[in-house]
Amino acid sequence: MSLTASFSLTRDTFTLSVDINLPASGITALFGPSGSGKTTLLRAIAGLEHIPGARITFQENIWQEDRTFVPTHLRRIGYVFQQACLFPHLSVRGNLEYGLHRTPIDNRRIRLDDAVDLLGIGALLERDPLTLSGGEQQRVAIARTLATSPQLLLMDEPLSSLDHKRKLEILPYLETLHRELALPVLYVSHATDEVARLADELVILRNGSILGSGPIQQMLTRLDLPLAHRGDAETLIQARVTNLDSEFGLAHLQAGDHKFIVTSAGLKAGDDVRLRISAHDVSLTLEQQRGTSIQNIFPVTVVETAPESDAQVMVKVMLGTNPLLARVTRKSVNELDIAAGKQLFAQIKGIAVLA
Amino acid sequence: MPASADLAALFLTLRLALLSTFILLVVGTPAAWWLARTQWRYKFLLEALVALPLVLPPTVLGFYLLIFLGANGPLAMLGGGSLAFTFSGLVIGSVIYSMPFVIQPLQDAFQAAGRRPLEVAATLGASPWERFLTIALPLARPGFITAAVLGFAHTIGEFGVVLMIGGNIPGRTQVLSIAIYDHVESLDYASAHLLAGGLILLSFLMLAAVYGANRRFRVVRL
Numbered sequence: 001m002s003l004t005a006s007f008s009l010t011r012d013t014f015t016l017s018v019d020i021n022l023p024a025s026g027i028t029a030l031f032g033p034s035g036s037g038k039t040t041l042l043r044a045i046a047g048l049e050h051i052p053g054a055r056i057t058f059q060e061n062i063w064q065e066d067r068t069f070v071p072t073h074l075r076r077i078g079y080v081f082q083q084a085c086l087f088p089h090l091s092v093r094g095n096l097e098y099g100l101h102r103t104p105i106d107n108r109r110i111r112l113d114d115a116v117d118l119l120g121i122g123a124l125l126e127r128d129p130l131t132l133s134g135g136e137q138q139r140v141a142i143a144r145t146l147a148t149s150p151q152l153l154l155m156d157e158p159l160s161s162l163d164h165k166r167k168l169e170i171l172p173y174l175e176t177l178h179r180e181l182a183l184p185v186l187y188v189s190h191a192t193d194e195v196a197r198l199a200d201e202l203v204i205l206r207n208g209s210i211l212g213s214g215p216i217q218q219m220l221t222r223l224d225l226p227l228a229h230r231g232d233a234e235t236l237i238q239a240r241v242t243n244l245d246s247e248f249g250l251a252h253l254q255a256g257d258h259k260f261i262v263t264s265a266g267l268k269a270g271d272d273v274r275l276r277i278s279a280h281d282v283s284l285t286l287e288q289q290r291g292t293s294i295q296n297i298f299p300v301t302v303v304e305t306a307p308e309s310d311a312q313v314m315v316k317v318m319l320g321t322n323p324l325l326a327r328v329t330r331k332s333v334n335e336l337d338i339a340a341g342k343q344l345f346a347q348i349k350g351i352a353v354l355a
Numbered sequence: 356m357p358a359s360a361d362l363a364a365l366f367l368t369l370r371l372a373l374l375s376t377f378i379l380l381v382v383g384t385p386a387a388w389w390l391a392r393t394q395w396r397y398k399f400l401l402e403a404l405v406a407l408p409l410v411l412p413p414t415v416l417g418f419y420l421l422i423f424l425g426a427n428g429p430l431a432m433l434g435g436g437s438l439a440f441t442f443s444g445l446v447i448g449s450v451i452y453s454m455p456f457v458i459q460p461l462q463d464a465f466q467a468a469g470r471r472p473l474e475v476a477a478t479l480g481a482s483p484w485e486r487f488l489t490i491a492l493p494l495a496r497p498g499f500i501t502a503a504v505l506g507f508a509h510t511i512g513e514f515g516v517v518l519m520i521g522g523n524i525p526g527r528t529q530v531l532s533i534a535i536y537d538h539v540e541s542l543d544y545a546s547a548h549l550l551a552g553g554l555i556l557l558s559f560l561m562l563a564a565v566y567g568a569n570r571r572f573r574v575v576r577l
Contacts, residue, residue, distance in 0.1 A: 046478060047477075048474050048477070048478075071477070071483075072474075072477040072478055073477045073478075073479075073480050073481055073482055073483075077478060078478065079474075079475070079478035081471070081474075081475065083471075085471050085472060085475050087472060087475075087476075087490065087494075088494070089493040089494060089496075098476070098479055098481075098489075099479030099480055102479060102480035102481055102485070103480060144479065145478070145479070148479055148480055
């Protein structure tokens, strides 16, 4: 079960060279600045772009190889574009049924009603698409795509044309999609916050080539890749809420062998959450501090360091099996004698919880 | 009351305009679609050819059509018989003469809708033929209305081409514009008024009906 794409394409001075093998499950983010070739790669996978010499396969199907080129409408993909692009001459219902009616009955796995419920658009069905807000239009577009029961969902920055408020309106639906449908998704984005919330796997593109790909936690913390050196460098840790402390309004979470304590707003026991920990919010100490206001302090082992400037060093430590990033001063590295293998304590000042 | 010859001219004109418009829409739609979509680098040559009737004096077109369709022309030599001074000849002349007024609005409409809606339809499982019928045609609706109105109106108003290849045979090739010209030549202003005024009224009612029925769309903007 996998998606492979390999090709090389030169346009003017830009060369896009790709050779990837992606897992066909979960959400894989294609991440990179604009102009790095993300959309072209997605369009090639969809068959909207015919790149000579490309080889593209999905599971047991060969979509493109030598003289074989399966046209888009036979690929059983779903594609959500940046703009919703609803058909203006059809009602919302007409838009939703457009793809559904072209899906053979044997291939229908997602019911239209379920897609409508999932995206919360039940009240919009008889409306004229042009009267919907941008966020509503994009939700209809996503439901329209889901109603075709695609085997692979391709999303090209589906939130980028929306303002912040509308983004927050749609993100929960995408997360539900992720949880409730066993549908592999390839998600193009240049926004770290979207990627951190949604992605399981990450492919980093820059200037037409792939810098690296793998599970998101590893990609965020690989010191040889640019993500670990951004101003907002961060780590993700998967955790489960074990119990709530109603007296103090806190939630206790378990991640591997470690217990985290966070504010409990909106959480309940049994929730699976992602903890997002910024490299700025992690400090390192030689001994376990006592009498501190910081709740989350853990023993860690240094695995790698990388200087970022004259003054600052990025330190990667392991908290059990979870990597953690700490941005510290070079002076501290000298004073604490921080090097690979060193045992330290990490104090985590701030944790964002992504449901 | 208009003379029977004038009534015949009116009906002949309407028949000519309807038939020409119908043929132009049937032939022009695939042509405009192709022109709107092709990446062919020499397509500008065809676009120039389609636009040629816009700039040529109608008599030039009429002259060459007369030669082509006439008794000694290539068509007759191929066994097609002479079409000069026949209704069929008028239809051929009108179709060529009004071609740009139909193809250009259609091409513009197809281009304005863009590739994206068709790409979306493809990802929803629509074959190329379904995309054309269910997306491209409905989205180009304002263009079709413009094309039909302009093609029809332009055929009604044509004079030079008709005079060259159709002559002035009452009941067979005499159209309204030529009948009006005849009345003015013979100083019969009353009959000229009746036909000319009637044509103005007819045209206005027709355009008003089309605009009224399509208030949502931008119809004719030149």
